[in-house]
Structure formats: structure tokens, C-alpha cells
Amino acid sequence: MRMILAAALALAPQIALAVGTDDSQPPKPTETTTECEKGMVWDEKTKTCVKAEDSSLNDDQRFGAVRELAYAGRYDEATAVLAAMREGETSRVMTYRGFLLRQTGHVEEGIAAYERAIAMDPSNILARSYYGQLLVQMDELALAGDQLAQIRAHGGTGTWAEEALSNAIRTGVTYTF
Numbered sequence: 001m002r003m004i005l006a007a008a009l010a011l012a013p014q015i016a017l018a019v020g021t022d023d024s025q026p027p028k029p030t031e032t033t034t035e036c037e038k039g040m041v042w043d044e045k046t047k048t049c050v051k052a053e054d055s056s057l058n059d060d061q062r063f064g065a066v067r068e069l070a071y072a073g074r075y076d077e078a079t080a081v082l083a084a085m086r087e088g089e090t091s092r093v094m095t096y097r098g099f100l101l102r103q104t105g106h107v108e109e110g111i112a113a114y115e116r117a118i119a120m121d122p123s124n125i126l127a128r129s130y131y132g133q134l135l136v137q138m139d140e141l142a143l144a145g146d147q148l149a150q151i152r153a154h155g156g157t158g159t160w161a162e163e164a165l166s167n168a169i170r171t172g173v174t175y176t177f
Helices: 002-011 059-071 075-083 091-103 107-120 125-137 141-153 160-171
Strands: 015-018 042-043 047-050 174-176
Touching: 002 059, 042 059, 042 091, 059 075, 059 091, 075 091, 091 107, 107 125, 125 141, 125 160, 141 160, 160 174
Parallel strands: 015 174
Antiparallel strands: 042 047
């Protein structure tokens, strides 16, 4: 049944609002999306575009680039930057991987990434919110409600993660970076 729902979701148009990590504002465009060529990220220190793997960047800068590229709809580039992360397969990386897989129609793989992120860190409320929103898209409202309850149980009351999922359950509208 999950495979059928995943296939239907991949083909269905999506309504999306722009938000992000635990920030209700979309990322502001930087030189990463306005000037850098594909595969490059803006390095504020050197004021140049560098490869995502460049040692001058830290993972927080890479995450910022992933978020910005994803918001711009440049999912393949965001995925390449995510692959350059030095921290390895962490809950944070798996959350972003799940989101990018979901956005590119790889719903089953996205589910697996979200579940892996949550298994690594049960208090990862962002992973729970994005996973719950995917469940809303799949019309699995009871399961989405379970993720909302877990967000609240892990101290997420009043956060963007809680509000985004609660709104998605109520309206059917889900969010992107």
C-alpha cells in the first residue's frame, strides 16, 4: 500500500510554501544561487565560488547552500552539496537527504531517510515535521498526527516544526525550504 501511495504522490502536483529549518522565512539568495556555477558554493571569507568539497567551507555553510539551492528548485545541485558534508551520515544529513529525495519524487527513499534520521535522533523534530508532511501528502493523517505528538513530546511545542506539521494536517498544504 505504501508503494502505491508513494507512486501517486510522486505524480501529484504539490502545493508548497517557503520555509526552512526552524526558520519561517525562505533563505535569502546569495552568490551561491546568483553567481556561482553548478557545483560551486559561495565562500564569504574568500569572496569567491568554491567547490562544495573545498576545505574552506564548514558543514554549516554547506547546509546553508543546500537549503538555498533546494528553495531555488535546484535539487540535483543541493544533493551534490549535501554529499560533500564532512560530518557523515548524521541525523541532520539524513533529514535533508529525505527532503531532497521527497522533492525529486523518490518518496520511498525519502521515507527511509527520515526514518533513519529519527532512529539516530528521536528528538529530531525537523525530521519528524518533514516526515509528517510527507505522510499528509500520502493522506496518512493518523500517522502524521503521531509525528506531531512526538514533536510535542520532544519539546517542540511552539516551534516551526510543530506549526508546519499542524498546519499541513489541518490544510493539506506542505512546506519546502
